[in-house]
Amino acid sequence: xxxxxxxxxxxxxxxxxxxxxxxxxxxxxxxxxxxxxxxxxxxxxxxxxxxxxxxxxxxxxxxxxxxxxxxxxxxxxxxxxxxxxxxxxxxxxxxxxxxxxxxxxxxxxxxxxxxxxxxxxxxxxxxxxxxxxxxxxxxxxxxxxxxxxxxxxxxxxxxxxxxxxxxxxxxxxxxxxxxxxxxxxxxxxxxxxxxxxxxxxxxxxxxxxxxxxxxxxxxxxxxxxxxxxxxxxxxxxxxxxxxxxxxxxxxxxxxxxxxxxxxxxxxxxxxxxxxxxxxxxxxxxxxxxxxxxxxxxxxxxxxxxxxxxxxxxxxxxxxxxxxxxxxxxxxxxxxxxxxxxxxxxxxxxxxxxxxxxxxxxxxxxxxxxxxxxxxxxxxxxxxxxxxxxxxxxxxxxxxxxxxxxxxxxxxxxxxxxx
Numbered sequence: 001x002x003x004x005x006x007x008x009x010x011x012x013x014x015x016x017x018x019x020x021x022x023x024x025x026x027x028x029x030x031x032x033x034x035x036x037x038x039x040x041x042x043x044x045x046x047x048x049x050x051x052x053x054x055x056x057x058x059x060x061x062x063x064x065x066x067x068x069x070x071x072x073x074x075x076x077x078x079x080x081x082x083x084x085x086x087x088x089x090x091x092x093x094x095x096x097x098x099x100x101x102x103x104x105x106x107x108x109x110x111x112x113x114x115x116x117x118x119x120x121x122x123x124x125x126x127x128x129x130x131x132x133x134x135x136x137x138x139x140x141x142x143x144x145x146x147x148x149x150x151x152x153x154x155x156x157x158x159x160x161x162x163x164x165x166x167x168x169x170x171x172x173x174x175x176x177x178x179x180x181x182x183x184x185x186x187x188x189x190x191x192x193x194x195x196x197x198x199x200x201x202x203x204x205x206x207x208x209x210x211x212x213x214x215x216x217x218x219x220x221x222x223x224x225x226x227x228x229x230x231x232x233x234x235x236x237x238x239x240x241x242x243x244x245x246x247x248x249x250x251x252x253x254x255x256x257x258x259x260x261x262x263x264x265x266x267x268x269x270x271x272x273x274x275x276x277x278x279x280x281x282x283x284x285x286x287x288x289x290x291x292x293x294x295x296x297x298x299x300x301x302x303x304x305x306x307x308x309x310x311x312x313x314x315x316x317x318x319x320x321x322x323x324x325x326x327x328x329x330x331x332x333x334x335x336x337x338x339x340x341x342x343x344x345x346x347x348x349x350x351x352x353x354x355x356x357x358x359x360x361x362x363x364x365x366x367x368x369x370x371x372x373x374x375x376x377x378x379x380x381x382x383x384x385x386x387x388x389x390x391x392x393x394x395x396x397x398x399x400x401x402x403x404x405x406x407x408x409x410x411x412x413x414x415x416x417x418x
Contacts, residue, residue, distance in 0.1 A: 023088020
């Protein structure tokens with residue numbers, strides 16, 4: 001009944017227990033719809049050989065109402081025990097308790113990869129001319145950078161202590177307005193960078209994808225984001241050998257032998273179907289990913305950059321309402337798949353909610369379990385339904401000649417197409 005993991009390899013029983021958090025706001029609606037479609041796909045694909053037993057656990061507003069805790073210990077214990085789970089959107093408590101329930105889950109279970117695949121479905125409205133060229137997998141580091149949550153508010157005693165240390169002990173002179181400045185600390189480690197880049201490259205190797213792009217701001221933050229880039233290149237060369245060709249190697253050859261020689265080696269690497277590992281400064285990448293998205297496949301980046309990049313790319317293919325996401329520790333096997341949007345309390349109970357983000361996260365979950373036949377059925381059904389322009393309210397309002405479906409009607413339509 002439980003997924004187990006040995007040396008990074010999952011063992012999945014035929015009948016698997018999956019803990020789930022239904023979420024707040026529209027959470028119950030989209031969770032019910034997604035589970036209905038997932039169950040139907042698993043039954044269709046495996047004729048009863050495989051099935052999911054859903055185990056509800058509590059977090060967010062529902063948990064607080066029933067237990068007085070926003071994130072009960074029992075919920076963390078369930079995800080710890082069963083390894084793989086899924087969750088709807090959660091309300092973050094305001095003015096008390098945990099800063100973010102999502103961050104708390106990721107930090108506690110050390111889910112160091114936030115994986116966001118981005119692709120376009122024909123028929124979905126998009127603000128770009130060629131959304132079909134956007135097909136990327138974003139590996140966003142999930143435990144360091146701004147997610148470390150190390151901040152000091154101006155006027156607070158710890159802020160004064162920190163400021164005094166910077167100025168008096170470290171000799172910092174570039175705080176322009178020290179009397180009113182707040183401070184944040186950005187930790188980026190070698191170990192954290194390496195395990196993120198390792199997961200991204202292995203993902204590209206397993207799926208025979210053409211490239212991994214290290215996105216960073218190392219031209220300014222040389223010892224954090226610049227180090228991330230350098231550690232990433234070194235790991236690629238040391239651990240993946242002849243499977244990859246890095247642009248760091250290209251620069252070395254260019255420096256020692258000239259551009260012509262470097263170009264020749266690069267062309268040979270492409271011909272040999274090696275994965276090209278390259279890097280782009282984040283602001284340049286935000287432009288490149290709009291102008292030439294087809295040149296990037298797997299993206300490896302730190303937390304804050306990944307936030308910007310994943311939301312921009314999601315907008316290119318229809319918005320975060322249909323963008324899936326997962327938080328994964330590839331070493332321990334722990335993974336939580338999630339809707340990437342908010343709770344949308346203004347439309348809760350109206351039947352307007354789009355379950356696609358959570359449902360596509362369920363597709364990712366099925367892939368993670370190795371139940372690819374079921375995941376393909378769902379993805380193909382979504383593709384057919386979108387091409388027919390049968391949509392929930394969010395996409396319907398932006399699409400000409402579309403058919404409006406409620407949340408449950410959308411789920412039933414998908415099941416009919418499996």
